[in-house]
Amino acid sequence: MSEIDASLSPSLEPVPSTPKMGRLNRWDTPWLNWKFLSGMSIIGLIVLIGVFGRLFWNMDLVYVASSPLNLPPVGFENRRGQQGTWEHPLGTENRGCDMLALMVIGAPNSLYVGAVAASLGISIGVILGFMAGFIGNWVDDLIRLISDTTMTIPSLLVLIIIQALIPQVSLTLMAFLLALFAWPSPTRLIRAQVLSMRESGYVQMARLSGASVFRLMFGEIMPNLLPYLAASFIGSAAGSILAAVGLEGLGLGPQRVPTLGRTIYLALESSALLRNMWWWWGLPTLVLAIIFIGLLLINLGLDEIANPRLRRASG
Amino acid sequence: MLSDQNQKPIVLEVEGLRVYYETPAGDVLAVNGIDFQLYQGETLGLVGESGCGKSTAAMGVLQLVVPPGRIVSGQVLLDGQNLLDLSARELRKLRWAKLSLIPQGAMNSLNPTMKINRQIQDVIDAHLGATSKQEIRDRILELLQMVGLPERVYHMYPHQLSGGMKQRVCIAMAIALSPQVIIADESTSALDVVVQRVVAQTLLRVKEALGVSMIMIGHDMGLMAQMVDRIAVMYAGKIVEIAFVKEIFDHPAHPYSQLLIESVPSLKEHKPLKVTEGITHDPRHPPPGCIFQLRCPLVMDQCRQQEPVAQEVRPGQWVACHVYQSSEAGQ
Amino acid sequence: MLLEICNATKIYGPRGGEGEVIALQDFNLQIRKSPASITAIAGESGSGKTTLANAILGFTRLTSGEVIYDGQDISRATRAQIKDYRRNVQAVFQDPFGVYNPFYRVQHVFNQVIRNFGLNRNRAEWQQMIEEALNAVGLRGQDVLRKYPHQLSGGQRQRIMMARAYMIEPRLIVADEPVSMVDASLRASILDVMLRLKEENGISFLYITHDLSTAYQVGDQIHVLYQGSVAERGPTFSVIDQPRHPYVQLLVDSVPVPDPDVKWEGEVVLPAEEEMRSSAISGCRFYPRCPQRLDQCLQQQPPLYQVDDADHQAACYLLST
Numbered sequence: 009m010s011e012i013d014a015s016l017s018p019s020l021e022p023v024p025s026t027p028k029m030g031r032l033n034r035w036d037t038p039w040l041n042w043k044f045l046s047g048m049s050i051i052g053l054i055v056l057i058g059v060f061g062r063l064f065w066n067m068d069l070v071y072v073a074s075s076p077l078n079l080p081p082v083g084f085e086n087r088r089g090q091q092g093t094w095e096h097p098l099g100t101e102n103r104g105c106d107m108l109a110l111m112v113i114g115a116p117n118s119l120y121v122g123a124v125a126a127s128l129g130i131s132i133g134v135i136l137g138f139m140a141g142f143i144g145n146w147v148d149d150l151i152r153l154i155s156d157t158t159m160t161i162p163s164l165l166v167l168i169i170i171q172a173l174i175p176q177v178s179l180t181l182m183a184f185l186l187a188l189f190a191w192p193s194p195t196r197l198i199r200a201q202v203l204s205m206r207e208s209g210y211v212q213m214a215r216l217s218g219a220s221v222f223r224l225m226f227g228e229i230m231p232n233l234l235p236y237l238a239a240s241f242i243g244s245a246a247g248s249i250l251a252a253v254g255l256e257g258l259g260l261g262p263q264r265v266p267t268l269g270r271t272i273y274l275a276l277e278s279s280a281l282l283r284n285m286w287w288w289w290g291l292p293t294l295v296l297a298i299i300f301i302g303l304l305l306i307n308l309g310l311d312e313i314a315n316p317r318l319r320r321a322s323g
Numbered sequence: 324m325l326s327d328q329n330q331k332p333i334v335l336e337v338e339g340l341r342v343y344y345e346t347p348a349g350d351v352l353a354v355n356g357i358d359f360q361l362y363q364g365e366t367l368g369l370v371g372e373s374g375c376g377k378s379t380a381a382m383g384v385l386q387l388v389v390p391p392g393r394i395v396s397g398q399v400l401l402d403g404q405n406l407l408d409l410s411a412r413e414l415r416k417l418r419w420a421k422l423s424l425i426p427q428g429a430m431n432s433l434n435p436t437m438k439i440n441r442q443i444q445d446v447i448d449a450h451l452g453a454t455s456k457q458e459i460r461d462r463i464l465e466l467l468q469m470v471g472l473p474e475r476v477y478h479m480y481p482h483q484l485s486g487g488m489k490q491r492v493c494i495a496m497a498i499a500l501s502p503q504v505i506i507a508d509e510s511t512s513a514l515d516v517v518v519q520r521v522v523a524q525t526l527l528r529v530k531e532a533l534g535v536s537m538i539m540i541g542h543d544m545g546l547m548a549q550m551v552d553r554i555a556v557m558y559a560g561k562i563v564e565i566a567f568v569k570e571i572f573d574h575p576a577h578p579y580s581q582l583l584i585e586s587v588p589s590l591k592e593h594k595p596l597k598v599t600e601g602i603t604h605d606p607r608h609p610p611p612g613c614i615f616q617l618r619c620p621l622v623m624d625q626c627r628q629q630e631p632v633a634q635e636v637r638p639g640q641w642v643a644c645h646v647y648q649s650s651e652a653g654q
Numbered sequence: 655m656l657l658e659i660c661n662a663t664k665i666y667g668p669r670g671g672e673g674e675v676i677a678l679q680d681f682n683l684q685i686r687k688s689p690a691s692i693t694a695i696a697g698e699s700g701s702g703k704t705t706l707a708n709a710i711l712g713f714t715r716l717t718s719g720e721v722i723y724d725g726q727d728i729s730r731a732t733r734a735q736i737k738d739y740r741r742n743v744q745a746v747f748q749d750p751f752g753v754y755n756p757f758y759r760v761q762h763v764f765n766q767v768i769r770n771f772g773l774n775r776n777r778a779e780w781q782q783m784i785e786e787a788l789n790a791v792g793l794r795g796q797d798v799l800r801k802y803p804h805q806l807s808g809g810q811r812q813r814i815m816m817a818r819a820y821m822i823e824p825r826l827i828v829a830d831e832p833v834s835m836v837d838a839s840l841r842a843s844i845l846d847v848m849l850r851l852k853e854e855n856g857i858s859f860l861y862i863t864h865d866l867s868t869a870y871q872v873g874d875q876i877h878v879l880y881q882g883s884v885a886e887r888g889p890t891f892s893v894i895d896q897p898r899h900p901y902v903q904l905l906v907d908s909v910p911v912p913d914p915d916v917k918w919e920g921e922v923v924l925p926a927e928e929e930m931r932s933s934a935i936s937g938c939r940f941y942p943r944c945p946q947r948l949d950q951c952l953q954q955q956p957p958l959y960q961v962d963d964a965d966h967q968a969a970c971y972l973l974s975t
Contacts, residue, residue, distance in 0.1 A: 209752030213763065216711065218740050218770035231757040372837045373808075471923070486699075515698035515864060517922060520908040524921050542838050545867075545910035549917055568914045586839045587912040588867035590894055596842040596849070596871060 044309025050302030051119065058116025069096070069106035070113055070266055077104050081287050099287040102278050105266070107291055114268040115295050117179060118249050121267075122303075124183035125190050125248035126241050132187070133194025133240070138225050140195070141202025151199070155192035163189040164254055171260040179262050182255070186248045194240045201236055205229045235314030239307055246303045253296060268292040334536050335361040335384070335422075335504050340397035342376070342383045345390070349607040353379040353392065355560035355614075358633075361504065366530065366537040368551035368568070370544060370583065374606070376560040377540045378427055381506050384538075385424055386414050401504070420450050423497040427508040430489035433481040439492055440477045446499045466495040469532065470525050487518035491525055498529055505530075508540045523550055544587045548572060553639075556580045559606065559614045562633075566640035576642040578619050613645065621646055655725075656825055656858060657710070657743075659683040662719035664705050678702040678709070679882045679955075681719070685826065685860070690852045692859040694873030694890060696866055696905075701879040703862045707830045710860070711745055712736070741771055744824040748831035750811035754803035761799040763818050771822065787821035788814070791847045809840040816847045820855065827851070830862045845872050866909055870894050875965075878902050881939040883955065888966030898961050899968040901940045938969070946972060 061067075069075055081099040082092040092099055098107035140151040167185055171177055177185075205211060206229070214228045255261045256269025259277070263270070275281075275289035342354040354376045361367050369377045382388050384399050386406055399406040401422060406414065418424075426432065434442060443463045447454070467476055470491040481489055490510060497505050507526060511519040527550060530537050539551055547554055547568065554571050556564045556579060564577040575581045604610055604617055613619070613626040623645060631643045662681040667674040681702070685693055697703045708714040710721055712728060720727045723739055731739060747753050755762060764784045767773065774780045785795045791813040803811060812832060819827050829848065833841040849872060851857045863869050869876055870890055877887040878899070886899040897903045908918065937952040938944070944951065950971050959973035960966070 209747060209749055210755040212713065213745075213747070213753045214755075214766060215713075216740060216745055217763075217766040218737055219766060223770075228755055232755070372839055516866070516905055517698065517908045520910075520918060521922050523910075524918065528921075543910065544838070545912040548912045548914045549910045572912065572914055583839055584912065586842055588871050589912060590867055590870055590906060590909055591911070596846045598843045598846050 039313060041309045041312050043305045044313060047302045047305030047307075047309055050298060051306065054115050054119055054299065054302075057112055058119070061112035061116075065108060065112055067109055067113070070109035071105065073104040075100045075104050075106045078102055078283075078285060080285075081107070084287075087284055098291060099285075101271070101275065101280075101285070101288045103274070107287060110266050110271055111268075111291060111295055113266045114271060114292065115299065117265065117267050118252065118269075118296070118299060119245075121179060121183045121186065121252045122245035122249040124180060125186040125252075126244035128184065128187035129190030129244045129248075130194050130237060130241050132191040133198055134237070136191070137195045137198025138202055138229075140199040141206060142221070142225060148199070151195065155195045158189065159192045161189075163251065167251065167255055168258065168260060171255065176264075177260075177262055179265055179267070182252060182261055183248070186251050189251070190244045190248055194237075194244065197236060197240050198233060201233055202229060205232060235310060239310050239314070242303050242307045242310070246300060246307075249296075249299065249303075268296055331362040331364060333360045334363050334402060335538075336398075336400040337380075337384060338398040338400070340380065340383050340399065341395040342379050342388055342392055343395050344392045346607070351606045352560050352609060353606070354383055355609070356397075357557070357560075357562045359555050359562060359565060361536050361538060363536055364534055365553060366539055366551040368547040368554040369538055369540045369557060370542060370547055370554055371557035372542060374559075375557045377557050378508055380557070381424065381508050381538070381540055384506065385418065385422060387424075416450070419446055419497075419502065420500045421502050422504045423500070423502045423506070425493050425497045425505065425507045425510050428513070429493035429508075429510070430481075430486055430513075433489060433492065435481050437480075438477075439479055439481070439484075443492070443496055443499060446496050450500055462499070463495075466499055469498070469529055470495045471521070485518070486514050487522055490514065490522050494522075494526060494529060498533060498535070501533060502535060504536050504538070506538045506540070509542075510539070511543075511546065512541070519546070526550070544583055556583065559604070559609065561614050561643070563615065563644070564640070564642045565633075566637070566642075570637060570640045574637070574640075576636055576640060576647065577615075577644050578621050578646075579615055582618075613643075655684055656687045656723070657683070657685040657860075658720075658722040659706075659710070660720045660722065662706070662709060662721065663717050664702075664709065664714065665717045676882050677705040678716075681706060681879075681882075681884065683877065685858055687825070688856065690856040690858045691874045692848065692852055692861050692872050694869035694876040695860065695862045695879060696864065696869050696876055697879035698864050698905075700881060702882040703864075703879055704830065705882075706879075707745070707828055707860075707862055710828055711743070712739070737771075741822060742825045743828065744819040744822055744826075745828040745830065746812070746815045746819055746832045748834055750808045750815065750835060751803060753815060754811065756803060758802075759799065760801055760803060760806070760814060763814065764799075764821065767818060767822055773822070783821055784817075787817040790820050790850075791817045792843065793817065807840075808836050809843060812836055812844050813847060816844065816851070820851055820857070823855070824857060826858045826860065828860045828862070831864070832861075833868060834863065834865065841868065848872055866894060866905060878905070883939055884958065884969060885940065886966075886968040886970075887958070888961065889964055892962070892964055892966045896961075897968075898966075898973060899940075899970045900944050900946050900972075902968070904943075938971075948972075 075096055077100060078086055078088070079090060079096050079100045080086040080092045082094055082097045084092050096106050096108065098111065100106050136151050136155070140148040167189070170185055174181075211224060211228055214224055219227065252261065252267075253269035253272070256267055257273050257276070259273050261267065261269060271292045272289050275285070280288040338358050340354055340357050341352070343350040344353055357380060359367065369380065371377050379388070379392065382392070383394055384406070388394055394407065397407070401417070406417070409417070440463055443466065444459055447459055447462065464474060464477065467474065472488060472491055472495070476484065476488065476492070484492070494510075510526065511522050514522060523546065526537070539547070541547060551568055553565065553567050555562050556571075556577060558579050564571065564575070564580045566576070571580055572584060575584050610616055610627065612628050613631050616622050616626045619626065625645045629645070631645045633641045633643045634647055635641050636647050659681055662678055663676075664678040665674060665676050683693070685691065695703050695706060705714065709716050715729060720729065722728070723743065726735060728736070728739055754760065761784070764787070768780055768783065774783060781795070784799070788795050788798070793810065793813055798806060798810060798814060833844050836844060845868060848859055848861070852859060861869065861873055873890040875888065876890040876893050878885045878893065878901070880901050886893055886897060886902045893902065894906055897906050904922070908922070910918070937954055938956055941947050941951050948971055956969045956971045958967040958969050961968055961973065
């Protein structure tokens with residue numbers, strides 16, 4: 009039996025057990041989720057490009073007739089035998105607009121539309137969803153009726169009609185129109201969550217603590233809704249961007265502002281496929297694909313963050 | 324009584340079983356080296372607080388441990404055969420047929436979309452294969468009768484049954500193939516007092532009728548007194564005492580056993596409340612020496628340095644505690 | 655009279671039709687202002703005890719009958735009176751986890767009440783009150799306040815709920831199964847807190863439980879409910895030591911005795927589920943299961959008969975002789 013340091017003896021007073029807090033918190037925080045982070049990086053990059061792009065590339069090149077026509081990207085040759093140059097590394101299209109400039113402006117524009125439409129949709133969703141879930145009765149029935157009906161209306165059709173009636177539509181206005189169809193989904197989601205959280209122990213406890221209805225909704229229930237809200241936001245944004253591209257691809261949407269969808273529209277309209285000008289419709293498509301992948305990654309990451317059971321089984 | 328027990332064969336033997344759970348901050352030592360034997364025809368109670376590892380031990384015995392848990396070491400001998408050596412296929416054949424489990428919250432794990440007869444049939448089918456429909460039907464009715472359920476339960480869905488009835492269906496499933504050993508994990512926890520009695524008595528009756536050996540896992544010492552022949556007391560992943568049920572209630576040897584028994588409220592006498600704290604050490608880093616040192620009223624220096632070894636202080640009563648070691652070794 | 659419940663009845667479902675469930679029927683209860691007491695309401699699932707708790711706390715409206723607090727019928731109270739009621743009647747619930755909002759640290763439960771009830775006079779008093787309340791239940795602020803609920807044990811969480819209730823200094827605490835989800839060996843610490851709050855702070859309790867043994871340990875008075883009606887009531891020792899209602903006798907008998915020599919006598923057979931609960935039975939609720947039933951029992955619900963002098967009553971025709 010070896011002598012062991014007697015100072016090892018702990019105090020006899022029972023101490024509530026504390027896991028090693030520091031180490032656990034820093035590296036095990038659920039936010040260090042690679043899907044979430046890579047998605048955020050992609051979207052973040054595009055936002056940065058939107059904000060700082062003009063510092064690095066001449067934005068005047070986005071105007072019509074600012075560049076030579078129909079040039080391919082660097083290292084490629086077009087049908088006429090012209091080579092791409094570093095002055096227009098991503099090529100140009102048939103009106104003389106530089107593709108790189110178009111991407112630099114168009115990509116953030118798409119995000120903008122998605123963000124505005126989703127924000128508006130979520131805001132409406134929060135208000136209506138809370139009302140439906142909390143107040144119940146006829147308010148709930150009414151809201152459900154409207155939201156379910158809206159969901160069944162073919163949105164693209166209605167948007168086309170509306171846009172046909174309004175000759176000049178700005179980016180923001182289009183986003184507002186898209187929000188008209190983006191709100192039912194968050195409303196239903198939030199209503200469902202509010203209904204279930206309303207009966208939870210902590211809400212009852214808060215009622216007993218004299219909390220007002222306002223505090224119950226925004227102090228107790230809302231914070232627990234944040235993960236759902238975030239996921240819903242991302243989903244709405246993705247859906248709105250897609251709808252916007254759909255509209256623009258048909259020639260509707262803002263006509264003075266360069267957007268990815270409009271670029272694709274112009275490309276198709278000018279028979280870019282037949283002329284083998286793959287960069288004209290290909291680059292916007294690629295950028296859109298990257299945006300959607302980014303949004304998807306964020307969504308998957310948020311899923312894992314919010315639902316511990318989906319995380320890799322460590323802890 | 325002891326020699327009687329010793330002459331009975333051992334149906335299940337667990338030696339040095341360790342089951343750990345992986346977490347980012349280190350392994351949780353859920354089951355940290357337990358040994359016990361289950362004799363033919365007896366009921367062994369495994370009792371302890373929540374978090375002591377008793378359910379994990381049951382999972383370990385049945386080889387049902389899933390990541391992040393893993394079996395680190397030990398042997399589980401069923402009729403002499405080490406379960407840890409068997410392949411997954413061989414284990415599947417064993418489960419339900421020789422060794423079955425009534426898991427915790429079993430009544431909630433019944434498939435809500437299947438009628439009762441289908442659920443019991445599933446268990447039988449998987450093992451007996453080619454038996455005639457009539458035979459299976461007869462067998463299921465026989466099982467229902469054995470657990471005291473009326474025949475019409477055969478056609479019912481789980482939601483139509485009360486908690487006690489669902490639990491008895493789970494018992495029926497566990498005995499469907501006449502296993503040798505049944506492990507019942509908290510079989511009566513969520514039930515009302517009278518229903519609890521009915522289910523407990525059903526278990527006992529079934530056990531007598533079939534001659535199975537049973538391990539009953541629970542935290543209610545009162546219930547244990549009614550149901551089991553021997554008790555193993557578990558604390559923080561270790562078995563601190565094993566004894567015949569009468570011995571443990573008359574002379575609980577380990578301080579934790581004493582604590583458990585004292586905290587059982589009785590309807591016969593008005594005892595003052597015995598106040599105590601819960602498990603206080605970090606399950607990832609148990610203190611050196613005796614696992615119970617932080618809560619033990621009799622703790623000595625030796626307890627903080629050296630882990631006590633199980634000793635037989637009375638015939639059939641084994642304790643892991645230095646209080647007995649020192650008196651034995653005369654230190 | 656602190657709290658008076660008169661003929662409280664709660665019926666769910668279509669009146670008189672299929673699916674009508676009488677959760678609570680003609681329930682009466684009186685809790686005096688002083689001395690502080692612990693009244694136990696014991697019953698199994700379906701007995702109506704949860705309905706009773708919800709009615710008292712104002713979460714459910716009764717179909718008929720009143721809950722009168724300090725002379726005021728709470729269903730007719732003004733907003734200010736309800737706030738006053740909340741201040742004086744608090745609760746501790748069964749699930750020590752569900753009552754905490756997982757988004758906030760544990761301190762949140764204290765902040766809520768201090769803010770809403772305006773309990774403090776200045777910033778310093780805020781922390782002080784919390785610390786004092788935690789000490790009263792055997793905990794320290796520095797150990798628990800900054801933690802999230804999932805980082806504490808069930809026993810600790812429940813004690814924090816007790817501390818919260820204590821801090822408000824209510825006259826009555828409705829404790830709905832406060833220890834049933836806590837480990838057996840830790841229950842005593844919570845019950846001990848209840849007893850001390852009663853003795854030292856004069857807080858009365860309504861202790862709702864399905865566990866007769868804990869009711870025996872802490873209750874002064876006990877009411878045993880069966881399917882919405884009171885089967886037996888009176889001083890706890892009297893009712894549990896000498897039960898007169900067949901249901902209560904069965905209940906007391908079925909509690910497992912922690913003595914291997916004392917086993918249950920005889921086997922109990924339960925009738926199948928559908929027979930057990932039916933409002934079609936106009937007589938005694940316990941009729942289908944009663945080993946001593948008479949024809950008379952089926953016709954009309956038995957009233958409460960006196961058992962002996964000390965307020966002990968049981969609703970059984972066997973006592974009418």
